[in-house]
Amino acid sequence: MQLPQLAIRNHQFTWVMFLLLVLLGVVSFFTMPRSEDPQFDFSAAVIKVVNPGTTPLDMEKLVVDPLEAALNELDDLREIKTSVEDGLAVIRVEFLYGTDADDKYDDVVSAVSQVRDQLPASIVDLDIDKISPADVSILQLALVSEQADYPELKKHAETLEQKLERVSGVKRVDIAALPTLEVQIQVDQRKVNGLGISLDEIQAAVASAAQNLPGGHANAGERRFTVRTSGDYESLDAIGDTAVRGQGQRLIYLRDIAQISLTESLPSYRARLNGEKAVFLSVVQRKGSQIFQVREGIQQVLDSYSDKRLPQHIALKTVMDQSVSVERQIDGFFDNLNQGLILVAILSLIVLGLRPALVVVAAIPLSIFIAIGWVDLAGFGLQQMSIVGLVIALGLLVDNAIVVVENVARHLRDGDSPGDAAIKGSSQVAWAVTSGTLTTVLSFLPMLLMQNGSGTFMRAMPVTVVLTLFASLLIALTLTPLLASKLGTAAKTTTRSQKKLEAIADGFYLRWLNRALAKPKRVLGISLALLIGSLSLFPLIGVSLFPKAEKPMILVNIDMPEGSGFEQTEAMAQRVEALVRKQPLVVDIAQNVGRGNPRIYYNIMPSRQTVNFAQLFVTLSAHELAQVEPLVSALRDELSLIAGAQITVKEFLQGPPVEAPVEIRIMGEELNDIQRVSLDVASIMEQTPGVIGVDNPVGKYKVDLHVQINRDKAAMLGIPLSTIDRTIRTALVGLPMGVYRDDDGEEYNLVLRLSEYPRPELATFDDIQIATTHGKLVPLLQVASIELETSIARFQHFDTERMARVTSDVLPGFTTEAVTNAVVEQLQQYAWPEGVHFTVGGEQANRKKAFGGMAQALILAVFGIFAVLVLQFRSFVQPLIVFAAIPFALIGALLALFITGYTFSFTAFIGLTSLVGIVVNNSIILVDYANQMRREGMEQLAAIAAAAQTRFVPIVLTTLTTIGGLLPLTLSGSSMWSPMGWAIIGGLLVSTLLTLIVVPVLYRFLGKMPE
The missing domain is CATH 1.20.1640.10 (Multidrug efflux transporter AcrB transmembrane domain)
Incomplete structure (x- = not known):
């Protein structure tokens, strides 16, 4: 060359x-994007549909089935996952790898639009979000105050939102935990009953008055005028002036029969930070931006706003700042890099x-x-x-x-001479x-x-x-x-260490090499036995995918029994928070009632949105697993003693998103069978060693009130069924009738409610009056009866098939693979009903996809390496000598993992991959040099011995420098990267020894020179 x-x-x-x-x-280096985790997009979307008061079965029939049918027709579809519960459906759509994320998101939006008119008109929220690991909050702020009301907090939150979104590198700012405000028209039921006014009549009057229909324009000569008609309501008093009915010589106005106020709707999501009322702002970084520059720009806005605009009774606090973690992580890695560089320099200096x-x-x-x-x-x-x-x-x-x-x-x-030598x-x-x-x-x-x-x-x-x-x-x-050409005579002298290595090569190593070459079959037999012995350790080492993330934060999920009210969930969340706060590592606790905390980690999506769910986002003063895991264990033990709620403590995991480490999917068509089996599966999992926090949403029941309408009696009285349904909804949760816009341009729904019951009560049914077609009022209970019935609380779909998902975490000291296999082994003995089967999800499914994809690509890589070696040696036989060294690298890697107690994780697999390259490299140099010696006339055994002896020093030195470079990262104790480091170091130590002995022995058998 x-x-x-x-x-x-x-x-x-x-x-x-x-x-x-x-x-x-x-x-x-100074301008490229910096972030904590990889920023990438993949083709996936989440559709969230909120339709309050709808049972899970009705949500499935009216919402999920039409949407899934439309989505299932899309091209390149990988899977559809759906969760259905009372009033909420969440559909997650994933497409094949390599498809364009923006195009597929557009396809999902188009598919939903095609069936939108088939969905119920009562849907209050239908969101379609693109899933992106990069679309995660880098900063979570909280406006905290017990004195300020929500309208004041909203004003400051929205002002901050606008200012922060102008900062370079900020993609958007999301406001969370801000209650929905609405104009409530609280009707006095007894007054309207006495006047014979139905709720339908009031609704029609307000909806008609709130309608803003432009009048058009009119010409007068050469001039053209825009015609304004009634327009919007200008104030709350104007709403009260709405005429509901003319009775005799006077009008009955809305203010005569109802109270009108701008107030909070039924509570669905509230938040607190360290016990104080809070509204959250989550800042999402623009992909490709530099997190430290973005954070600096944000801080300038926050400092300015806090000093000039924020009143003293409102505090602006930081809940989570990803830049701190990024700085710690990047600094830690560069410390490892610098330490490795120093070790490599020292080793090179000593030897060379x-x-x-x-x-x-x-x-x-x-x-x-x-x-x-x-x-x-x-x-x-x-x-x-x-x-x-x-x-x-x-x-x-x-x-x-x-x-x-x-x-x-x-x-x-x-x-x-230096030039010729170079x-x-x-x-x-x-x-x-x-x-x-x-x-x-x-x-x-x-x-x-x-x-x-x-x-x-x-x-x-x-x-x-x-x-x-x-x-x-x-x-x-x-x-x-x-x-090297400038080295001059300085390189002619050898260092003391190099002389010692050369002495070892000429003495001890050469003697053992000659013995090995004299008894090649024995050497190969011993090497093969070592390989088989190390492979037998594999079951003891165990397999995993990605380890726990070493993050200074955890999540505590609180699931109340089905049918629990918002106030009960809030009280339980405060009780749990009080216990969690006693832990010495706890710094802050963000309490979320009714919904999960805003998204603060790349592989975790916000949790459920229901009044019987709460989540605590707990930040800690330490991130090391040695401190976090004992805290998690202590919390699990203490919180398990609380009755009346299912409480799970979640640690953050590395890698692609998974529902839970262990996940069993029970598939079928009959919900009763699925539910019964899910209870049995949950019981089996709870009795399996290593399992903790079993969650079986489908195994929970809920009690509903069923309004049984006497259709014949309703028909005889001239009462349409739609009137009954609409009146009941108005009485219980309110019926939107239009929109009110205030002086600031803010829009609020006009909602019709009954004044006697600020919250929906069972007693409400006693006062509900239904209007007949003749204008008379009839008590609801004359045409309907109220019955209690038990129904399923929630269930899931997987690729449009009904499913129950039973999940769990794994205790420290157990591997997910072993625990999952133990569960599966028991499930294979279970008597499954006809039409019901199970599949395994969670980490095991992800690992099979990951390692399966790796295995396919590995075969291609092996052929590629072989092709390079064939070109290098111009032989199909000699490359086998180099390849033979690869399995022996596995010996040291498995031994190192076994001794250090790490599992064979994805990163350990990476270490083995790196090891293959190093071992092959050493073998190539040795075989290539032996071939050069033979071309100069040396005999086969003498050539390989001379090559091994000559290449001994550089092979040993490259091994030592590689180990030195990886040692700081390996000794850092990182659950993510230490297994990789130990796999490489252990494999290098053993493979270097075997390469220096086994490769020459194989060369004796397979080292035929190419023609």
Whole structure:
């Protein structure tokens, strides 16, 4: 290869090229997007439909079935998940990987629009949201006050919203926990009954007066005038002046029979921060922006507003600030990177000496800065995945420089001039270094090709590794030879450590190598036995997908019994909060009653929206699992003693979103069968060791009031059924009749209610009067009876099929895989009713998708590596020698995971992938050098022995520097990245030993030189 020679001869061009590349990287480093987690989109959407007072079965029939039928016709559909409960349906639609997220969102909107006219007119809310991991709050603020009323809090929240949305990098600001205000027209039922006025008559009068119908225009000569008619209500008093009926010589006005006020509607969502009334503002970062710059702009707005506009009785507090976590995470990774760099430098200095070590170490920051520039150009930001890619590459990128520098130094010791030594030494190993880098790159190909959520989540990491390796290869073939040519006579002398390593190579290692070559079958047998023995450890190690996220926050979900009122749920939330606050690690508690906390983590969507649900968002003073897990265990034990509610403590997980670690889906058509089986499955799960927090929504019952209408009697009295339904709704929860717009342009619904009952009561039915077609009023209970009936509380659909989802968490010390398998084994013995079956979801389903996609791509990568090796060695046999070293890398990786107690997680799989590239690289250098010796006339055994002896020092040194680069990250104790580090380190230690022994032995059998 002539590239090293060209770089040395055209050294000015080489210096300028690298200067520009490094400058690009430095600029990118300070300007590229920063975030905590990967920012990416995938094709998915959530449809939320709110229709108060509708039973789950009616929601299914009237809302879910038409929507699912329309959605099911869309192209590239992957799955549809639906949750149905009283008055609420949430449909989640996911499309195949690789489809355009914006196009698919438009398809969903179009499909919903096509069936919108088929849905009930009583729907009060129908939202379609695009799901994006990047669409998560980076900052949650709270306006807190016990003195201020909600209209005042709303005014400040909306003003802040407008100001914050003008900050560069802010996509939007969401306001949460602000009650809906409405103009309530509270009718005195006894007065209207005495006057013979029906609720329908009042509704018609107000709706007609509230209607704003433009009058058009009229011409007068050459002038044209716009005609204004009645228009909107101008004030609350104007609403009271609405004439309901003319009786004799006087009019009956609305103010005569009703009280009119602007007030809060029936409570559905309230929030508190540390016990005080609060309204939340959640700031969503624009994709591609820099979180620290966005946060700085936000802080300027907050400081200005707090000083000038915010009254003293309202406090503006921070609930969650993601920039703090991002800064800690990025600083931690860069600390690991810097510590690894120092260790690599020290090891290189000890073994190679000062000047050669400087050449090797110079490749590290240069490669990293060049790679950062390329990563920025590729559209990836700086977050945990890309930084970990740099840490992984740190141990790999010095390999090329070490091989080149060590070979140049060897030529200098043989008497060549610095220039000749640089050209000969670098050219001699150029092809081996290039093919080694390509095979390492190909070993990361599976992660790049994974077409699922896990692959998308991890994408930045393999991209960063690949780009960094290419940068290191470019440096090794151009800049490193140029720098090595300046070494002069300094590299002719060997360091004390290098002499010791060479002495080991010439003595101890050579003796053992000769013994191995003399008894090759015994060596291969022992190696194979070690491999089989290590594989037997796999069941003991266990398998997992992604670990728990080390976040200083947890969620506490509170599910009250079906039928519980809002006030009961609020009281329980306050009781639970008081217990949680006693924990020493707790900093703040954001209490959400009626809905989940605003979205503050990329793989968690806001929870249920119902009056019998509450959620506490708890921020902690520590993020380490060693401190958080004991807190979670203590809370679970203490909160399990509270009767009257199901309380679960949730930790945050890494990776793609899952409903829960363990998830069993019970599928069928008959809800009674599904419900009965779900109760049995929940019981089985509760008795399984390692299971905690079993949740079975479908197993819960609710008691409904059924208004049984006597249709014959209603027909005889001339009462339409629609009149009965409308009157009941008006009496209980109110009936929207129009819109009132105040002087500030704010719009409020006009709602007709009964004044006797501020909240819906059973006694309301005694006072309801129904108007007949003849204008007379008839008591409701004359044409209907009120009956109690039991019904299902909520259920789910999966791909349009009815389903019950039973989920649970896993206790510390247990693996999700083992717990799930134990549950499945029991379910396989269960007597399943006809038409009912189960599937496994949760982490196991995600893991099968992730590892399944990885396995397919891995096969492709193996063929790619083999093709590179065939081109390198011009042989189909010799590549098998290199490939044979790969399984032996698994020995050390499994041993390391077993000893350290980590499971074989997705990141450990990444470590094994990295290990494949390193092991292959070492084997390539050894086999390639042996072939060179044989081409110079040396006999096979002598050539492989000489190659092993000569390459011993660089192989050992690259192993030590790779371990040194990864050691700080590995010892950090990160549940995410320590398994990866231990897999690489353990695999390297064992595979290096076996490579130096087994590869020469295999070369004896398979090392036939190509023709």
